Amino acid sequence: MAAEESLEQERNAILAALGPVADGIAATFGPVCEVVIHDYRRPEQSVVAVAGSVTGRAVGGAMSEIGLRVLARGDKAGDELNYLTRTGSGQLVKSSTMLLRDSTGTVFGALCVNLDVTAVNQAQALLGALAGIAGSGAGADPPVTTFGNDIDSVVDALVDAHLLHGNQTWAGLDRARRLELFRGLDERGVFAVRRAIEQVAQRLGISRASAYSYLSQSRATDQTSEGDPT
Template sequence: MASDQSLERERDAIIAALGPVADGIAATFGPVCEVVIHDYRSPEKSVVAVAGAVTGRAVGGAMSEIGMRVLARGDEAGDELNYLTRTGGGQLVKSSTMVLRDSTGVVFGALCVNLDVTAVNQARTLLGALAGHAGPGAGTEPPVTTFGNDIDSVVDALVDAHLLRQSQTWAGLDRARRLELFRSLDERGVFAVRRAIEQVAVRLGISRASAYSYLSQARATDQTPEGDPT
């Protein structure tokens, strides 16, 4: 069995070898392409290499909620290919996230390819209108994804998006929906990030102790705790 040190060297080597690959992919597709290499051993600053510029991230930046979802799934995570999302600035982005595994099968990072297809989508809409067909707006809109160099902004966006879907403030949520919020954030890998529980508490305007209590209750599967923290 490989030692911890040899596995760390192996992971370092895989990431280093992917650097030229990222540069090559970005150069092939041009200015609409961005390739990001993530090292999940440092979740708060997972971006270790960036080629191209679509989401505005830099080395030392944070993962998006997509990365958090991969992190939450751990070694069960699989590749997520050819999905659409939208940046906060309105860009339509087609992406693929390919997990990185070491020789023991442990997921430790990801290679992400992002293509800005905004102009392509606009051209398709125009051509569809000229041809008399319904545009892509008739379908489901891609979800908005927060891409940022600051992990706090990503956590805040996830909390805010959940509250927006509920059309409620934290104070307006009943106990079941509060637990649902914490369960949803946990499933998305938010609490795998260091200090995320404190960040969520601040965003919701509750104490850290209350946030830990809600998280503990949300994770419980066979008990119904009494009381409701404030």
């Protein structure tokens, strides 16, 4: 008990010490920069500090689907650096997620840096067009990421994305695809959130008991068990 209390104090001290660091990074890069500090011990209200404003996050807000994915990987997770994503409003954001670990190596939070590079991307496209090389070297369009101050919007977006990816409705999915949907949500850390199973059930229009059954089956090593909950 004393050891765990000591670790909790250590984690709290690390989070507190990073506040000025977040302010300094945001001040250095200016209004296009946002730095968010997450405490993964509270997925539903993981944001404990914010400097700058790019994704509209606020203290007390929830982690994004990126954070949920890290949470699902646990201590095996690694830093995710210099990746591109796009907000629901169309902003192109370059981000880095750097994990926070205590002295035992346990992941308990993250320091996230988000840069709004929308204007840079537009300027690059304009210069390319002027130079006659428009479209060269264009990569895949960055995925849209839901940044919300409530975890419900993040969970709903993940469920909808799974269905829209296959242009399907829940009723149109066979048993294998339904299990695949629950397995995918589980791998993305959705069910680490309190009451997520109830929310997923409501979003899909099924009973909570059915949702628990699908989740249990999706986690089982033997996927040949008979019976399809309704």
